Amino acid sequence: MVGASIAFHLTRLGEKDVFIFEKNYVSSGSTGRCAGGIRQQWSTRNNVRLAMRSVEWFKRMKEDTGLDVEYKQGGYLILSFDEKEAEEFAKNVKMQKEEGLEVEVLTPKQVKRRFPYVNVEGVKLATFCPTDGHANPHLANFAYMRRSVENGARLFTKTEVKEIDVSNGTVRGVWTSAGYIECEVVINAAGPWSKNVGEMVGIDLPTESYRHQILVTEPLEHIMDPMIISFSGNFYIRQTRHGSFLMGQGDKDEKPGINRKVTARFLLEMVNKMSRRFPFLKNLRVIRQWCGEYNMSPDAQPIVGLSENVSGYFYAVGFSGHGFMVAPAVGEALAEWIVFGKPKNVDVSQLSLERFKGKEFLKERSVV
């Protein structure tokens, strides 16, 4: 999605000479495996801004691409089961409101009244942002990619980038499984494989990929508008337009690396946890489970910028599980950077790789 978004914005700004290399197929990375949530309630200002800007793009995605990506602003309901976390939520909400985001704090009673299918036992507090939402990640990915191609970009699927040709500290081209392409700019938007594509130019990107599992149920008639998540409860769930429920959790015992196997433990933990929290699920059937990667950065915020050492080498990596939802704004920033020399509408200066050099950095805590 990040790559497709960059291509979309580049071609939107009139850049015709855009090549996209994908070693497998479109949406085969993290996007095609994610739950499709689009959230603006973050604990860091950077993420709030990026997400809010992205929502503007999601709202017009159908218009921009001609494809209905099932975008729905059904809100995000974030449940807290922890007193300390609840206190932090209050701070987050204050900051989010300063950024112009519409957020409210809900008591468990209010949650019950508005979302009667939630078992609020143990809930300390919740926050709700009505303009948050979700979309079909596959379709959004295809939509941006398709419009890019229609605008003149060239898409090469099943084509792997093997090496990046750098001389005198400047990008000259790339070697791919389909041959050599000369170019002035290379953007690393390789998601789970970001580190490998960094190594191709000798940059050590501080990213690691971790497996995250997810499952989907059979469809029900529409009952759930918002995506409902909890950091302290360690889950997220949403109902797709198709009617199925997607849900997942984080697992702190995961080892870094790409692992596309799924576990019985995940299935059992989810089923127990989720049917307690959402009792209606008990009669629903699990259809499928799969997994994808969170490409984690040290502070759980994206790493976006231009390399200081290799001229022409940009990176948009380490999205830490929320690349899909900020992709539109990140794509806009990078495209503007490349075309105009600097980003105009989105400030990504805080997201550069250099932030990790020695200094303290602020970790994003709102991650499942």
Place this chain on the structure above:
Amino acid sequence: MKNKKVDFLVVGGGPAGLSATLEAGKRGLRVLLVDEGIQLGGQLVKQTHKFFGHEGTYASVRGFEIAKILVKELKKYKNIEARTMTSVIGIYEDGVLAWDRKENEVFRIEPEYTLIATGASEKYVTFENNDLPGIYGAGAVQTLMNQFGVLPGENFLIIGSGNIGLIVAYQLIQAGASVKAIVEIADKVGGYVVHLNKIRRLGVPVLLKHTIVRALGDNRVEGAVIAEVDESYNIIPGTEKELVVDTICLAVGLAPSIELAAMAGAEVIYIPELGGYIVKRDEFMRTSVPNLFVAGDVSGIEEATTAMLEGKIVGLMVSSEKKNVNLSGEIKALLRELEDFRRGPVSERVRRGLSKMGIKTVSGGFRTEVQRSKGPVGKLRAVIECPQPIPCNPCETVCVFGAISTGGNINGIPWVDYDKCTGCGLCALKCPGLAIFMVKEEVEKKEAIVGIPYELLPVPEEGEKVLGTDRDGKPVCEAVVEKVVKSKDKTHLVYLRVPLKYMDAVRGFMVSPREKYEFVCRCEEVTVQDIEKAIDEGYTDYEELRRYLRIGMGPCGGRTCRLLTLMILAKKTGKKMEELSPGTFRPPTIPVPFNAFLEGDKN
């Protein structure tokens, strides 16, 4: 031989017998109800249409639902014994013999009082080849279709346009069959106008002064020859027409099932207006034999509503005599109600017949004029198309705003008070004749909204384009489904948006014929064409197609569609199957419910 002594024996568990049983049971009599059928309810169990009448006689409730209500009520009383699959084989001087067909055992009943409520059987008609398989009585068609869920044919010719012929035609169409024509030998339709209108709106031709000449076919019905008749019902040569049908349904009237009463010695008389030979009875349903009563069709073909009222009267009569209590108030009220039900033009024959038997009736005394006003332009409102006085008033009683009145008598023609009508549509949902429509002009847009009561499948969806049809079922304009109000009792109200000039013409609609699909993925309904189009758009990996089209994402996990999709992909792209990636296989192999994993509380 087993011997059963009872206060009251009721023969026949239809509306009359059930009503009598309940009235007597409520009052403590030991009642034995026997019925030949596999379930109680008589003809009610095969009636899927809503009944006419008033709320007290279950108006607007479907026949089989009425049977359920009555049978449920019956089970409350320990002093009532009801036996199905049991036939009374004779009423003798020295007792009654019945045959329990479940146990294959004949037993003796010694009742103090007996009600014969054996109903009627279907009349037959002679024509060439009338022994071919594929020729059914209307009641048999209803039994097969509505009681046992078997549709006996696809293309029907119906002989007779009485209420039964009209109702069966409607039910056949509901069941998905096609009714090619209804032929009626008389010069006018025998059944209610609202029943007629329902099937006319569905485009079924009713051919008056026509009859069947012969059935065609060697081993079963393959067609029928019909022809016009003259005033003396003789076939006019040269008017013969052939129809291609596979089933012929005879709805040529009912004959009272008088056999048992006649064997018991009850006086039988011939009154054609009441169905031919009937059991003579007095106002209180007493036959010429002491302690022997009749009720329902056995003493004159009428409606289920009057059968229920007559049954109640018998139940009260027997209770009053047996318990020696005065129930004359209740009985008189029921007699008045019967009198009221028979006031209208549709009971004219019945009144003539009853007077031949010496039973007084009254007629008239209700409104017969149809309302002229169509109501204020631009306001959503009800229009009632119920021009024939019939004893029926749910529209009046359902309207919480008091906007509909039948003018003080249940037979009167309903009028709408447009100052009070809010356009809520309840009356249209309730009307058993499906004779109330909702309309609203939107003059500026040159469009109008027409609300149509609808009982067919599929129920269209909002936004769906349909063809608006007129009162004869002929297409008149394109229409869009504006709104669908679904009702639990399965009469739905479908609001169409039509061009303004067709507002008064559109009274039905046709759903576009089902498109023909070639499915690859049946779970998610993805067709060959969908896949080919997606490949043309550039999605050439199985996983891409899955993500784009949802193919293989359903409960089967791609068992059927994965290979088919890959074959299409290979063919379209010219690649070999071996070169294609079959995609990922993801657990679980079959859908598993959450609660199967849970220990303890599974609900």
